[in-house]
Amino acid sequence: MGEKRRKADAADGGSSSKKKKHRSADTPAAATPDAAKVAAKEAAAPAAVADVPVVPVLSPIASPLAGKKLTKRLYKLVAASAKGRTLRRGIKEVVKAVRKNQKGVCIIAGDVAPLDVICHLPLLCEDAAVPYIFTPRKEDLGAASRTKRPTSVVLVTAGKDKALAEEVREELKACAAEVAGLRTAVST
Template sequence: MPKVKKESKSPERTYQELLVNLNPVSQPLASRKLSKKLYKCIKKAVKQKQIRRGVKEVQKFINKGEQGIVVLAGDTLPIEVYCHLPVMCEDHKLPYIYVPSKVDLGAAAGSKRPTCVILVKTHMDYQEAYDECLEEVQTLPLPL
């Protein structure tokens, strides 16, 4: 009698399922539609090597004055790992946004590991997608 494998998790979780694990500080949060646009933009940026990933690297380049969109994962715990980044973004006038899943963020960046923060820089090859994301991110209200 063959053993039947148990399915631990379905690989595709819905947007609503991902919202359950969000941190209380995850504002402004990208909608499902905007999340998909951001993931596509990140995938294009990876091909051109125009991203910075990870808290230390993103923090270093924000301090150096690099411009772009900062995308943070809303399900990162503990919050203290990256809670200083939104403040840094506001100080340097960088747009930032939260997406629901660090696993999806890492996958969009072409990594097998989850990623809690990515800085997407602008580039000619995906300028239209970048501008569209930037416009939508800037229209969202910042938390108080």
């Protein structure tokens, strides 16, 4: 068996009984010029990636799209409505509420894919005279509506609950007026 092992070692180019040279613990990892270049590239890569802003891919029908201020205002309204339980989440629930003539503001995420899922909502809202607007991200809309999952559409309604603060109702009216103003500005 010793002879077979020697032949196999000779075919590999060396003996298995020889110890390979290892770097000592005191030798730095970047001792070679190539290692220094790789370390420099790795150090520069995260800074370059962090500087690039993340822009969501929006649907071509995402019009009117809320600006930064209006988006923030709408998310606050959605959070208050979720707390007061006057929020309808999801496509099925929103379509059902709009067909039953519930009034409010429909907020649709602009990055929903496939587009066929939400393409009927703007027309449905126009027919029912419900103002609608698109926001950039479904993850942010889901977080504002106090769910862990992304939400493609919500309908903020006034509700019949007296416990809902009067300022939330006024905020809903103000947002609805601003969204309706955006709709007329886009259509002209």
